[in-house]
Amino acid sequence: MPSVSRRTLVQAAAGLASVAAVGSLSACSDRARTLTLVRPGSPAVAAAELSRRVPGRRVVSARLTPRPVTVDLGARTVDTWAYGEQVPGPMLRARAGDLLRVTVDNQLPVETSVHWHGLALRNDMDGVPHLTQDPIPAGKSFDYEFTAPHPGTYFYHPHSGVQLDRGLYGVLIVDDPAEPGGYDDEWIVVLDDWVDGTGRTPDQILTKLQQVSGSDGSMGDMEGMDHGSMMGGSMMGEMGGMQSPLLGSAGDIVYPHYLLNGRTPTDPVTLSAKPGQRVRIRFVNAGSDTAFRVAVGGHRMTVTHSDGFPVAPVLTDALLIGMGERFDVTLTLGEGVFPLVASAEGKQGQGLAVIRTGTGRPPVAGVKVRELSGQVLLGTGLSAAESARLDRRSIDRRHNLVLAGTMAPYRWTINGKTFPDAEPLPLVQGERVRLRFVNQSMMFHPMHVHGHTFALAKGGARKDTVIVRPMETLDVDLQADNPGQWAAHCHNIYHAETGMMTTLSYQARE
Structure with a gap:
């Protein structure tokens, strides 16, 4: 849906002239009608920031300048949009409790925004156009200013259309002043699926997806449609295409490239260390339609954090990372040259980095890593560390989020x-709020809630993004401690842009 139409609909529904809450209060329950909307500019939001x-x-x-650029991905040079001369964009780093002041100078030919993914920041700085x-x-700037409350691995990206599927993303690390350490080095590894500048743009792909069927549900304008290189989901599933034993239908788009730190496997980045060193790797999946299964050849990894919060450490061969998820792991390095592989789950292709602690030949682009077929861990299999657990209390409010959708017409709903x-x-x-994600589709959905972390029920990890597998029901609990209007959506950017999004709407008693 074009942003101008979205703005018109949102403002009409909420009856606000500028920044508005999504939807009509008349559609809420009788209890909700007696309450007042907590808008992004309300005193409650300012008070939360003060605390x-x-x-x-x-x-x-810092300063971010989104603009058209030409970047070298290793295998090829492409024209795209990015925050700097390379992808990912500039890394931002602060300590928990610091005040961030980031000026975004928009030199793109279109509107944009910046969302600070995973941070429980003030609502009016969350970066969701027409909501916060x-x-x-184009040609204007905006100053984001907010406190970074919690340590962890985060990232930033637009919340405008499908701009995330270009080169517009970067990592934000919030350090813990009381970090216990226990490792010798730190590597940041960003995963991405790449199509921009290879003959198609993300906006063109979205348009084609939406043109697959006519208004009557029949197959519409198919001229020029390359199902083998573009389409996925149930359509590709029937053709034996993008399927994962862990996730079901694994995506809607086959990408020509899968990147690790902005490089293709034919010209990968090299991560250097000494034998015996203990390394902390911060993984970020900045992809738009692809989950990645990651592993290091000849090593096992210990998962220590999920979405910024500590977990009970778990040793695993491989880790499955959905779009928008972040995981921290540690491993002790052997001597030699080892592949770090990020395999596109259910798809053909992978990202690659070379870990070098000694002499040896670098791995080839299509290297096979035995650990990818070993024990595979998902975020739903983790437990929160004691320090990250929510206090026990009764549930005050429950909401179901029923996830569904179709490929023809291309429409995803909550x-x-x-x-x-x-x-x-x-x-x-x-309030203590329980969200129940009910996936009634045959595709996985990485569900993301803005402005909060939630706890997977029964002692599970603290997260802000979680994979909900096909036909699965998943309960999460959150503490309503950050007032405002907050987006909740699937982090498959094409699903979100075609409808799979709603709002957690704070209201104040009169």
Whole structure:
């Protein structure tokens, strides 16, 4: 849906002139009608930000300039949009409690925004156009200013259309002042699926997906459609295509390249260390339609953090990372040259990095790693560390989020409706809220909630993004401690853009 149409619909539904909450309050329950909407600019949002301030905090300043660029991916040079001269964009780093001031100078030919993925920051800085802020027009700038409350591995990207599927993303690390350490080095590994500048743009792909069927549900304009290189989901599933034994239908798009730190496997990045060193790897899946199965040849990994929060350590051969998820792992390195492989789950292709601690030939682009076929861990298989557990208390409010969709027409829904027509999910500050994700589709959905972390039920990990597998029901609990209007959506960017999004809508008692 074009952003101008979305803006018109959202503002009409909420009756606001500028920054608005999505949906009509008249559609909420009787209880919700007696409450007042907590808007992004409300005193409650400012008070929550004030409570995050800590003595002696620093001010960390940065500037991001999204613009058209030409970047070298290793195998080829492409024209794309990015925040700098390379992909990923500039890494931002702060300590928990620091104040971040980031100026975004939009030199793109279109509107944009920046969302700070995973951070429980102030609502008016969350970067969702027409929900928490007006979009940043072409040629204009916007100043983001917020406290970084929790340590962890995060990233930033637009929340405008399918811009994420270009080169517009970068990593944000929030360090723990009390970090216990226990490792000798740290590597940041960013995974991505890449199509921009290879003859198609993400916007062209989205248009083609939406043109697959006519208004009557029949197959529409198929001229020029290359199902083998573009389509996925149930259509490819029937043809024996993108299928995963762990995830079911593994995506809607086959990408020509899969990147690790902005490089293709034919010209990979090299990560250097000494034999016997213990390394912390921070994994970020910045992909738009692809989960990655990651492993290091000849090594096992210990998972220590998920989406920024510590977990009970688990040793595994491989780790499955959905779009928007982040995991920290540690491993002790042997001597030699080893492949770090990020296999596109259910698809053909992989990302690659070379780990070098000694002499030896580098692995070839299509190297096979035995560990990928060993024990594979998902975020739903982790338990929260004791320090990351929510306190035990009764549930005050429950919401079901029923996930469904079709490939023809290309339409993805929450509770039977597409954004912005989906009814907001009301909650009140101080409540313990249970969200029940009910996946009624044959495709996995990495569900992401803005402004909060949630706890997987029964002691599971603290996360903000979680894979919900086909026909699975998954319960998560969150503490309603960050007032405002918050997006909740699938982090398959094509699903979100065609409807799989709703709003957690804080309301205040009159």
